[in-house]
Amino acid sequence: MSEITVTAQGPAEFDVQVQDGGQSSSHRVTVPDALVDELQLQDVDNETLVKESFAFLLEREPASSIMREFSLDEIRRYFPEYPDEIRQRLA
Numbered sequence: 001m002s003e004i005t006v007t008a009q010g011p012a013e014f015d016v017q018v019q020d021g022g023q024s025s026s027h028r029v030t031v032p033d034a035l036v037d038e039l040q041l042q043d044v045d046n047e048t049l050v051k052e053s054f055a056f057l058l059e060r061e062p063a064s065s066i067m068r069e070f071s072l073d074e075i076r077r078y079f080p081e082y083p084d085e086i087r088q089r090l091a
Contacts, residue, residue, distance in 0.1 A: 004051050006050050018063040024063075041086075049086070057079075
């Protein structure tokens with residue numbers, strides 16, 4: 001099981017460390033306000049959204065395959081089910 005550590009660098013920018021056994025990876029992620037509005041997740045803090053989004057990604061690919069820097073709204077390009085599933089997870 002991977003350990004996900006999210007550190008805020010600003011209100012919508014986060015550093016994410018993923019530790020999986022002896023492997024680790026670092027990522028920089030932004031959370032666009034438009035995505036939060038679209039998903040109707042205004043009551044969920046951005047740090048929780050980022051952490052749950054990484055859990056979603058890690059269920060589908062190894063941490064080494066996750067982009068080093070990206071915006072959460074890019075996930076749906078690769079995984080079209082992301083908006084519906086993340087909304088369900090955080091509802």
